[in-house]
Amino acid sequence: MSSDPWGRVDETGTVYVRTADGEKVVGSWQAGSPEEALAYFERKYEGLVVEIGLLEKRVKTTDLSSKDARTAIDHLREQVDAHHAVGDLDALRVRLDKLVELVDARREERRAQRARQAEEARRAKEALVTEAEELAQSDQWRAAGERLRALVDTWKGLPRLDRKSDDELWHRFSHARSAFSKRRKQHFAQLDAQREEARRTKERLVAEAESLSNSTEWGATAARYRELMAEWKAAGRAQREHEDDLWNRFRGAQDVFFAARSSVFAERDAEQAENLKLKEELAGEAEKLLPVTDLKAARAAFRAVNERWEAIGHVPRDARPKVEGRMQAVERALQEAEEAEWRRTNPEARARAAGLTGQLQAAVDKLKGQIEQARAQGNDAKAQKLERELEGRQALLDQALKGLQEFG
Template sequence: MSSDPWGRVDETGTVYVRTADGEQVVGSWQAGSPDEALAYFERKYEGLVVEIGLLEKRVKTTDLSSKDAQTAIGHLREQVDAHHAVGDLDALRKRLDALVELVEARREERKAQRAKQSDEARHAKEALVAEAEELARSDQWRAAGERLRALVDTWKGLPRLDRKSDDELWHRFSHARSAFSKRRKQHFAQLDAQREEARRVKERLVAEAESLSGSTDWGPTAARYRELMSEWKAAGRAQREHEDDLWNRFRGAQDVFFAARSSVFAERDAEQAENLKLKEELAGEAEKLLPITDLKAARAAFRGINERWEAIGHVPRDARPKVEGRMHAVERALQEAEETEWRRTNPEARARAAGLTGQLQAAVDKLKGQIEQARAQGNTAKAEKLERELEGRQALLDQALKGLQEFGG
């Protein structure tokens, strides 16, 4: 007979294990000594200890499912309850009980974690839906389209919710994307129509511009080109594949016209510059007639100068007022000299001037006599009134005398 603290072997070879409920039969041993029997069943106990230890580690450190953990615990509990090992089986039962509690706690933790993840996923998807619905109203077609594609990738990376919630949110999300795509398609269809209309308008403008490129009607044609440019800008852009070609043709036609005009204007400017030089020389020749001493000779000389002036042609517009002003000054001097000569030699005008002067002189003499009489009578007020009247008549007399002098005295 052999024994240890947790078991014994009786004389018949029966092996027992001690438990809180008393001794339990482990089995019988006939092949060897009692010590060998105890050692064999103690090794079986150590094996259970190792298996339970490994299971505890898996539960604590891996994502072993609650179901698999409970199955493994049940299998080990069957072995412990079968009493086919010698050792502290009650301690193993307690460890298995603690393991059951741990598995349940881990299951609750996972459940709470899944609930938290689901709640976070719901909020994340609701935020994606809200942003997608906002983007559906955007006119920033490229940026909004790229952002919606990014939102789809984000959605795919989120956990699924319960079927009903996930389907409802996805329906809203998908509807927002569809609404945006529909609006974008309509926008670009309308834009294509506008660009097609712009192409037709610009082809008409190009045709007219090309038809005008050979015109020599410089002013009206240049004005029409400015109008065509305004119409071009108002037409909007055509399709990209047509816009550059149309513009190059339109601009090319203008360039042909304006290059020809510039060439003609350059020749004209050179001619007008030479004309200006000639007219300045004539203006200087005319100015040498001043002051006028011989009216008849000056008039004949100016007539000859003016005939040569008229034959020369145009000068640059900005120089015209100055050079023409010099000629006009000489012409006015001639006119004034002619008017003076006419007044001097006109008998009727001389007689009228002499008559008026005589009348004014008589009136002045009469007023002077009346003033002397009034003062002699002591009527100062009447004398002062007559003196004021005398001042006006005297001024008229002075002017008449000056006019009479112009007739030669």
């Protein structure tokens, strides 16, 4: 036989638990030793302790309903009263009793809270009804109308009362709104003729706006839309039931056109930006041909680069001069190198070689002076352009000097 403070196992394998009312049979154990039997039923007790602890936490920290809480408590109490566990079952019953008290107390608190909320909602709705009835006599059509709409939103956000009270208050509230609407409609009846004319005018403007929505004449159509907008504003307001619909159609037609234009422009800009990147890379590739050491190979390489350049397409307008200037500088350098080569091999070139070298030197010196002047004037763009030209001139001068040495 084996035992602990809360239970024992007799020689037949029957397991008992000790309670304030004496020992209770827990069950029969034949699967192992008495110690294993006690350990098994003690684990079941620990499971009950965990479940009760979790339920206590839910009751204290969540919005568990009283009904669901009592159902869970009763379920746990049935398990405790079944005596299928070894441990301080009496302590568990005490915890469950306290939990029942807590649930009952929270139920009363919630009931009182609901009563307070209902009374607050009643007072709030009565205040809304009183204000609505006062607004029903107002001649401030726009301000009063907006305020009534705000009161409706406030009403919708309040809890419902009992059906009778809620219906009575809503009837008064709705009647006040209806009375205001009736007076407002009577007031605006005299404006019907003017608004009908505005409606016809705006329908004509909408028809034209919609007919232009798929146009690809970006500049002319955009200008016409500005004119249509001016005419729209001058036409005045149509009837309320038409105004928003007409405006949505009018604005929608413009949105279709301007969205298409933006898409085309964005696609074009993206394509041209990519073209610029490619052309800058080609310009860099061409610039690597300078200074010219093998004229024939350089000319063939430049021709291949230029063919790829021509196949690329347009670049952004503001970037065009700079990137094209780089290619043109290389081309000029190649042309001048060709001329220098011709002069070098021409019988008459020997006599002119010295003069050409002096001219090129003068051109280089002049460009340097112009660069210094542009820098002094703060014109960096011009200075950069001149520097690129100077690179070509300098390359040509170096070539001419080399040729002159060859003549010598």
